[in-house]
Amino acid sequence: AQSVAQxxxxxxxxxxxxxxxxxxxxxxGNPYLFWYVQYPNRGLQFLLKYITGDNxxxxxxxxxxxxxxxxxxxxxxxxxxxxxxxALYFCAVRDMWGGNNDMRFGAGTRLTVKP
Amino acid sequence: DTGVSQDPRHKITKRGQNVTFRCDPISEHNRLYWYRxxxxxxxxxxxxxxxxxxxxxxxLLSDRFSAERPKGSFSTLEIQRTEQGDSAMYLCxxxxxxxxxxEQYFGPGTRLTVT
Numbered sequence: 001a002q003s004v005a006q007x008x009x010x011x012x013x014x015x016x017x018x019x020x021x022x023x024x025x026x027x028x029g030n031p032y033l034f035w036y037v038q039y040p041n042r043g044l045q046f047l048l049k050y051i052t053g054d055n056x057x058x059x060x061x062x063x064x065x066x067x068x069x070x071x072x073x074x075x076x077x078x079x080x081x082x083x084x085x086x087a088l089y090f091c092a093v094r095d096m097w098g099g100n101n102d103m104r105f106g107a108g109t110r111l112t113v114k115p
Numbered sequence: 116d117t118g119v120s121q122d123p124r125h126k127i128t129k130r131g132q133n134v135t136f137r138c139d140p141i142s143e144h145n146r147l148y149w150y151r152x153x154x155x156x157x158x159x160x161x162x163x164x165x166x167x168x169x170x171x172x173x174x175l176l177s178d179r180f181s182a183e184r185p186k187g188s189f190s191t192l193e194i195q196r197t198e199q200g201d202s203a204m205y206l207c208x209x210x211x212x213x214x215x216x217x218e219q220y221f222g223p224g225t226r227l228t229v230t
Binding site: 041046051092105106 | 148206
């Protein structure tokens with residue numbers, strides 16, 4: 001079965017600095033990979049996904065993520081962090097050929113951007 | 116607003132009582148998912164509908180839990196004889212026709228507190 005690990009519970013960065021939120025995955029086949037963001041009292045919002053093709057995918061709010069098959073990673077990045085980026089970030093994976101439809105989420109990483 | 120909606124947003128109940136939650140997906144989406152999220156964890160898959168058919172159920176979905184989507188539109192999740200361990204955020208998501216590469220769109224969730 002597929003699984004996701006987010007090794008950092010919390011990431012702190014200063015506004016204007018680059019940020020990275022880490023994610024590694026495990027699937028038996030080829031992965032579909034997703035990043036979601038959760039703000040307080042709101043549902044999860046889709047940021048970006050990797051399905052196939054270019055390993056660098058760009059998403060909402062200036063975020064991007066790089067798929068690395070050899071390292072089974074899909075780290076979320078942003079060149080210049082904003083205070084408004086402070087939220088809870090979840091990485092998720094589906095097995096392309098798994099035949100099931102559940103999406104496995106990581107435990108989440110809380111990003112705090114300080115002014 | 117044409118996003119996924121959930122009702123109620125908060126529910127406090129006493130142990131042993133039954134509760135029912137409602138989810139209204141995005142109107143053109145034929146896939147509907149229920150997840151449970153506890154503090155400090157990512158969402159955990161509970162069950163999945165394609166139109167009115169319930170196609171998958173997680174082992175997390177005990178006999179006290181039942182979900183329906185009678186007309187392929189809105190869905191209900193019922194928990195019978197609630198236990199304190201059922202306290203969590205219950206999330207609903209929907210996605211359009213197509214393969215599992217589509218991202219899911221989440222509602223704001225129903226927070227259940229069992230006292």
